[in-house]
Amino acid sequence: MFIIKAIEFIGTVFKDPIEETGRILLLFYSTIKWLFRPPFELKNTTKQMVEIGINSLPVVLITAVFTGMVLALQSYTGFKRFGAESLVGSVVALSMTRELGPVLTALIVTGRAGAAMAAELGTMRVTEQIEALETLATNPVKYLVVPRFISGTIMLPCLAVIADIIGIIGGYFVTVIVFGTSPNLYMKMTWDHLEMNDIYHGLIKAGVFGAILSLISCYKGFYTKGGAEGVGKATTGAVVISSMAILISDYFLSAWLFK
Amino acid sequence: MNTLINIEDVHKSFGSNYVLRGANLKIIKGESVVILGGSGSGKSVLLKHIIGLLMPDKGTVTVAGSDLSKLDENDLNELRKKFGMLFQAAALFDSMSVWENVGFGLKRHTKFSDKEIKEIAVEKLRHVGLTGIEDRMPSDLSGGMRKRVGLARAIAMEPEILLYDEPTTGLDPIMADAINDLIIEMREKLKITSVAITHDIKSAYKIADRIAMLYNGEIIETGSPDNIRNTLNPIVKQFVEGSAVGPIVIEGLKR
Ligand SMILES: Nc1ncnc2c1ncn2[C@@H]1O[C@H](COP(=O)(O)OP(=O)(O)OP(=O)(O)O)[C@@H](O)[C@H]1O
Numbered sequence: 207m208f209i210i211k212a213i214e215f216i217g218t219v220f221k222d223p224i225e226e227t228g229r230i231l232l233l234f235y236s237t238i239k240w241l242f243r244p245p246f247e248l249k250n251t252t253k254q255m256v257e258i259g260i261n262s263l264p265v266v267l268i269t270a271v272f273t274g275m276v277l278a279l280q281s282y283t284g285f286k287r288f289g290a291e292s293l294v295g296s297v298v299a300l301s302m303t304r305e306l307g308p309v310l311t312a313l314i315v316t317g318r319a320g321a322a323m324a325a326e327l328g329t330m331r332v333t334e335q336i337e338a339l340e341t342l343a344t345n346p347v348k349y350l351v352v353p354r355f356i357s358g359t360i361m362l363p364c365l366a367v368i369a370d371i372i373g374i375i376g377g378y379f380v381t382v383i384v385f386g387t388s389p390n391l392y393m394k395m396t397w398d399h400l401e402m403n404d405i406y407h408g409l410i411k412a413g414v415f416g417a418i419l420s421l422i423s424c425y426k427g428f429y430t431k432g433g434a435e436g437v438g439k440a441t442t443g444a445v446v447i448s449s450m451a452i453l454i455s456d457y458f459l460s461a462w463l464f465k
Numbered sequence: 466m467n468t469l470i471n472i473e474d475v476h477k478s479f480g481s482n483y484v485l486r487g488a489n490l491k492i493i494k495g496e497s498v499v500i501l502g503g504s505g506s507g508k509s510v511l512l513k514h515i516i517g518l519l520m521p522d523k524g525t526v527t528v529a530g531s532d533l534s535k536l537d538e539n540d541l542n543e544l545r546k547k548f549g550m551l552f553q554a555a556a557l558f559d560s561m562s563v564w565e566n567v568g569f570g571l572k573r574h575t576k577f578s579d580k581e582i583k584e585i586a587v588e589k590l591r592h593v594g595l596t597g598i599e600d601r602m603p604s605d606l607s608g609g610m611r612k613r614v615g616l617a618r619a620i621a622m623e624p625e626i627l628l629y630d631e632p633t634t635g636l637d638p639i640m641a642d643a644i645n646d647l648i649i650e651m652r653e654k655l656k657i658t659s660v661a662i663t664h665d666i667k668s669a670y671k672i673a674d675r676i677a678m679l680y681n682g683e684i685i686e687t688g689s690p691d692n693i694r695n696t697l698n699p700i701v702k703q704f705v706e707g708s709a710v711g712p713i714v715i716e717g718l719k720r
């Protein structure tokens with residue numbers, strides 16, 4: 207009896223997440239299916255590329271430069287205790303390329319573009335615009351989700367590269383200008399311990415995060431129910447679930463890529 | 466007789482809300498049918514079944530011989546190109562200007578250039594009594610204007626079947642009558658089959674070849690406007706006479 211009760215309880219706790227995961231996978235499946243079917247939605251895709259890539263640039267830049275700066279600041283003052291200040295360049299470069307560049311970019315794009323996707327598609331759902339697309343013989347997954355998915359997957363690595371570089375420059379600024387380390391040492395330490403694979407793998411992660419956040423945000427918007435309140439919930443849900451999915455998948459991707 | 470749309474024993478519920486309970490309706494090619502029914506009785510739901518936006522839980526909807534629930538995505542899209550639909554709240558794409566809304570189907574399914582599409586859009590807008598607004602955004606329009614832009618979008622592809630969800634609601638009486646004339650003209654000149662939902666009995670009498678009454682999830686009566694006007698069915702009689710007293714009870718309202 208107790209076991210049945212316990213299973214029932216576990217069932218009620220996990221029913222929604224499991225159901226939702228299933229529906230996200232279904233949307234993923236139809237996104238992939240429509241991805242390769244011409245005609246391609248060039249206009250929508252370009253618009254989303256600009257929205258996700260170009261328009262996110264200012265926030266990504268500011269975040270990256272300060273992240274690089276604080277990394278340098280913390281590691282410089284910390285490492286000084288055991289005389290390892292010279293390693294700051296390596297710490298900043300490795301942390302930015304392998305981890306913080308991709309992850310912070312993804313989290314910021316989620317907050318900006320992911321929220322916007324969920325709100326826009328959610329509004330289109332509750333005002334019947336998605337149904338109107340269907341009556342005009344236009345598949346809404348192809349017209350709305352695929353362009354966002356492509357743009358997210360392509361633009362995230364681009365943004366992450368920029369974040370990597372800007373972060374390293376931020377670290378340079380603090381180490382060299384504020385603490386007076388020699389510029390040559392910083393750059394040498396940056397390059398000596400950084401492998402091309404660190405950068406590539408970081409960018410692969412960024413691409414996966416882009417796919418995850420655009421898919422989840424579109425999913426939340428696409429299946430919005432219940433008016434303005436529903437749109438609000440979809441938007442919050444998109445940001446929360448995407449962020450969690452990014453951080454969780456980050457662990458597994460890192461474990462797999464950086465063996 | 467040439468049945469174009471056949472709704473057979475359609476049941477539909479949303480959760481515990483049992484909306485359609487075995488609705489039956491045959492629509493003949495070229496005729497104009499008006500569906501009457503109380504607010505919340507499922508008229509919009511029924512209309513959405515005709516174009517496959519909603520699929521019945523039980524029963525079938527057949528259009529031009531094909532059962533909608535058996536069509537694959539491509540065939541359904543091909544079939545939908547025969548349709549034009551006006552949504553109750555217009556459902557304009559708010560990221561596009563008025564003419565892009567009207568020309569959306571043309572842009573996607575024809576080879577016309579943008580310039581030609583815009584010309585056609587302006588022409589269709591003129592049909593519904595709108596001029597000089599083609600470059601505005603939908604959010605800048607009044608409710609009645611949005612409705613008419615939605616109507617222009619529905620007729621832009623010159624469809625064979627038009628579905629109107631309350632085409633005249635929210636319009637002033639003169640404009641409403643002009644839209645009624647437009648609907649009649651579409652039917653007479655272009656031989657369009659149309660299904661319209663309305664609360665407006667006067668316009669129903671004017672535009673309908675046949676009127677169907679939806680009540681409790683079923684079509685309880687169909688007939689010509691004259692038949693409906695002189696109906697013996699007390700429910701239909703109460704509805705067309707617009708009286709709060711009669712067999713239709715409004716829950717929560719005391720009298
Ligand atoms: N997508 C949906 N999900 C859940 N319930 C729905 C949905 N669409 C309609 N309903 C419910 O179905 C019932 C009928 O709705 P419908 O919109 O068809 O009414 P209607 O006859 O068009 O009313 P009105 O004249 O006010 O437009 C309502 O109770 C509504 O809440």
Ligand SMILES: [Mg+2]
Binds near residue numbers: 509553
């Ligand atoms: Mg309705």
